[in-house]
Amino acid sequence: MAILIYTQNYDGKFKKSVFELVTYGAAVAKELGTEVTAVTTGKLDTETLKELGKYGAEKIITITNEELNDFSAQAYAYAIEQVAKKINADLIIFGNNPYGRAIAPRLSVKLNAGLAAGVTALPSSVSPFTVKKRVFSGKAFADVVIKSETKIITLNQNSYKVEENPVDISTEEFTAEIPEGAYAVKPIETVKSSGKMSVTDAEILVSGGRGLKGPENWGMIEEMAEILGAGTSCSRPVSDLDWRPHEEHVGQTGKVVAPNLYIAIGISGAIQHLAGVNGSKVMVVINTDPEAPFFEAADYGIIGDAFEVVPKLNEAFKKFKAEN
Amino acid sequence: MKALICIGHVPDTTSKIKFTDNDTKFDTADIKYIIGPYEELALTRLLDLRDAGTDMHITTVTVGTQETEPTIRKALAMGADDAVRVNAEASDNLFIAKQIAEVFKNGDYDIIITGKESIDYNGGQLEGMIAEFLNLPSVSGASKFDIEGDKILLEQEIEGGTLKLEASFPFVVSAGKGFCPEPEPRIPNMRGIMTARKKPLQVVEPVDQDAVTEIIKYHLPEPKPACKMIDPDNVEELVRLLHEEAKVI
Ligand SMILES: Cc1cc2nc3c(=O)[nH]c(=O)nc-3n(C[C@H](O)[C@H](O)[C@H](O)COP(=O)(O)OP(=O)(O)OC[C@H]3O[C@@H](n4cnc5c(N)ncnc54)[C@H](O)[C@@H]3O)c2cc1C
Ligand SMILES: Cc1cc2nc3c(=O)[nH]c(=O)nc-3n(C[C@H](O)[C@H](O)[C@H](O)COP(=O)(O)OP(=O)(O)OC[C@H]3O[C@@H](n4cnc5c(N)ncnc54)[C@H](O)[C@@H]3O)c2cc1C
Numbered sequence: 033m034a035i036l037i038y039t040q041n042y043d044g045k046f047k048k049s050v051f052e053l054v055t056y057g058a059a060v061a062k063e064l065g066t067e068v069t070a071v072t073t074g075k076l077d078t079e080t081l082k083e084l085g086k087y088g089a090e091k092i093i094t095i096t097n098e099e100l101n102d103f104s105a106q107a108y109a110y111a112i113e114q115v116a117k118k119i120n121a122d123l124i125i126f127g128n129n130p131y132g133r134a135i136a137p138r139l140s141v142k143l144n145a146g147l148a149a150g151v152t153a154l155p156s157s158v159s160p161f162t163v164k165k166r167v168f169s170g171k172a173f174a175d176v177v178i179k180s181e182t183k184i185i186t187l188n189q190n191s192y193k194v195e196e197n198p199v200d201i202s203t204e205e206f207t208a209e210i211p212e213g214a215y216a217v218k219p220i221e222t223v224k225s226s227g228k229m230s231v232t233d234a235e236i237l238v239s240g241g242r243g244l245k246g247p248e249n250w251g252m253i254e255e256m257a258e259i260l261g262a263g264t265s266c267s268r269p270v271s272d273l274d275w276r277p278h279e280e281h282v283g284q285t286g287k288v289v290a291p292n293l294y295i296a297i298g299i300s301g302a303i304q305h306l307a308g309v310n311g312s313k314v315m316v317v318i319n320t321d322p323e324a325p326f327f328e329a330a331d332y333g334i335i336g337d338a339f340e341v342v343p344k345l346n347e348a349f350k351k352f353k354a355e356n
Numbered sequence: 357m358k359a360l361i362c363i364g365h366v367p368d369t370t371s372k373i374k375f376t377d378n379d380t381k382f383d384t385a386d387i388k389y390i391i392g393p394y395e396e397l398a399l400t401r402l403l404d405l406r407d408a409g410t411d412m413h414i415t416t417v418t419v420g421t422q423e424t425e426p427t428i429r430k431a432l433a434m435g436a437d438d439a440v441r442v443n444a445e446a447s448d449n450l451f452i453a454k455q456i457a458e459v460f461k462n463g464d465y466d467i468i469i470t471g472k473e474s475i476d477y478n479g480g481q482l483e484g485m486i487a488e489f490l491n492l493p494s495v496s497g498a499s500k501f502d503i504e505g506d507k508i509l510l511e512q513e514i515e516g517g518t519l520k521l522e523a524s525f526p527f528v529v530s531a532g533k534g535f536c537p538e539p540e541p542r543i544p545n546m547r548g549i550m551t552a553r554k555k556p557l558q559v560v561e562p563v564d565q566d567a568v569t570e571i572i573k574y575h576l577p578e579p580k581p582a583c584k585m586i587d588p589d590n591v592e593e594l595v596r597l598l599h600e601e602a603k604v605i
Contacts, residue, residue: 042516103514105494106487106493130512130514133480133497134496136481137449137453137482138485138488140449140481140488141450141453141484141489146448146450146568147449147569149478149479149480149481150479167477167478167574168367168478171577172375172575172577173574173576174477174571174573175573176569176571177570177571177572178568179570214493215493216492216493216524216527217495217510217523218521218522219520219521222514222517222518222519223517223518223519223520224517230516236604236605281533284393284475285393292604293602293605307475313602313604314598317583327583329580331580331581331584332585332594332598334585334588335588336588345591345594348591348592349595351592351595352595352599352605
């Protein structure tokens with residue numbers, strides 16, 4: 033059993049979600065009595081690579097092909113397949129993010145490897161290899177057995193606790209053979225967004241719904257986010273009405289998020305909204321209507337008018353932050 | 357242009373999810389089925405493009421048993437031209453992808469479109485798998501889709517921004533939010549439903565592909581303890597609980 037983890041870097045840096053993958057991979061490796069190899073692309077400095085060692089990756093392979101500077105799922109799948117074969121990987125782990133979701137299915141075909149997407153916990157058994165995954169948009173979970181020799185999983189973000197587990201690393205550069213034609217999709221340009229924290233990365237989200245009446249009332253939401261170091265998100269009608277940018281829309285048809293703390297303000301808690309947020313560790317709801325369905329899903333609730341409660345709560349958070 | 361659009365048959369978004377046979381099977385009793393929301397969005401986009409003058413033939417493909425036919429007819433009533441059903445239980449993604457790749461090979465299609473993810477098994481896998489079986493380029497979760505002559509113009513939400521892309525046929529794409537800019541729900545009228553009954557729905561048998569995954573058990577999430585209510589005049593209590601009890605701030 034060898035474990036390969038795809039560790040995506042953004043402009044030469046790793047994010048916390050990658051350390052989560054490595055921590056998870058190291059825990060599985062321990063159970064299987066094997067090692068963790070991490071694979072990434074580009075030219076990274078040794079200090080950055082060492083960060084992966086801090087969480088348990090013993091071996092780090094960097095694919096240096098310049099063709100990979102632009103993302104192409106096809107080209108990445110070729111390259112990672114070659115690394116997987118080289119180390120005889122029988123378990124390959126991706127993050128359940130746009131990159132993992134683009135590469136893993138292709139690798140699954142190449143290696144005839146069963147793929148479980150959206151895994152939320154350590155394998156409940158290694159033989160048969162059984163993992164728990166999210167199904168029915170969070171309304172249930174399923175135990176999936178992967179029967180093929182090579183197995184692939186994509187791990188949901190924020191489902192495993194990042195923990196340091198320092199090991200010595202060995203590094204290696206690798207040049208993959210990537211056939212021409214693997215770039216048939218041509219990038220034209222990248223339009224940068226506001227530069228704010230993305231909703232899927234945020235550990236705390238302050239989220240507003242139609243109950244806030246209009247975009248001019250988001251000042252207090254942004255203030256709360258600022259105090260807590262949080263991101264902001266919203267319900268679908270709010271982004272449909274252009275009160276907030278589309279990248280903030282969470283739910284069944286928006287982004288699926290799983291922060292440690294989700295604060296829902298003026299959101300009714302429709303089932304399609306909950307489908308995108310019910311993986312949050314703790315949920316707080318502030319709503320005038322005691323019958324709002326969100327109270328059934330939340331951990332803490334305040335029945336009250338957001339325009340009165342939120343400013344008071346912001347003061348209380350500010351005081352808390354000043355003292356802690 | 358000939359488009360092949362993958363239509364999944366999924367429980368309505370408001371369905372109450374239950375299981376039977378000792379939690380090994382999804383309980384289909386009382387479940388209303390719909391077209392997967394993302395592929396409905398994609399179909400709406402294709403129909404909009406066609407209405408705006410793009411020459412297009414739209415074929416739907418579904419891997420499923422006869423039970424999926426009402427969902428397929430609904431897609432035809434919305435405006436698709438014809439349909440293929442691969443007569444098999446949809447229970448493993450490599451299996452499903454292989455079937456759809458096969459249908460593609462047997463027709464002269466230019467593009468395959470799927471939804472970004474199904475709302476039942478939330479895999480988000482089929483687009484990549486189908487593309488790989490056919491060795492075609494693909495884009496996952498496109499947030500914009502336009503056809504200009506022999507070019508496909510796309511956008512994709514990526515970390516920190518939007519990526520504009522250009523591709524050519526043949527091509528595979530999965531539709532995410534934004535794929536259809538102003539989706540007017542296409543509610544089939546009586547005439548649409550009547551004509552849909554006469555549109556061709558071809559049933560084909562599956563090709564071999566071993567299933568490599570199997571669901572052995574389902575679980576419902578742990579019931580949450582009741583929501584703790586906090587007096588709106590004492591918001592400091594919420595701050596204390598979030599810090600001391602929930603330990604999230
Ligand atoms: C196929 C499908 C997919 C969907 N996908 C999504 C999705 O991805 N995400 C999503 O969010 N929705 C989605 N929806 C829509 C969903 O069903 C709801 O309509 C939507 O979530 C409601 O948004 P809301 O809670 O902001 O607004 P509302 O339902 O209008 O609720 C507003 C809430 O604010 C409260 N309120 C009013 N005034 C105040 C005040 N002064 N202070 C505090 N509270 C106040 C009200 O009591 C109410 O509970 C989808 C629907 C369908 C059919
Ligand atoms: C491990 C596993 C085990 C399963 N076991 C069972 C089982 O025992 N019984 C059972 O009934 N189901 C089972 N399923 C469900 C069935 O396989 C799914 O419907 C199918 O895999 C698609 O789910 P997905 O979420 O992975 O697809 P995704 O990749 O998320 O789907 C993306 C898109 O592909 C298209 N699509 C999806 N399904 C189809 C389809 N059937 N035909 C045409 N287009 C489609 C749609 O456009 C959809 O938007 C299982 C699924 C998995 C992953």
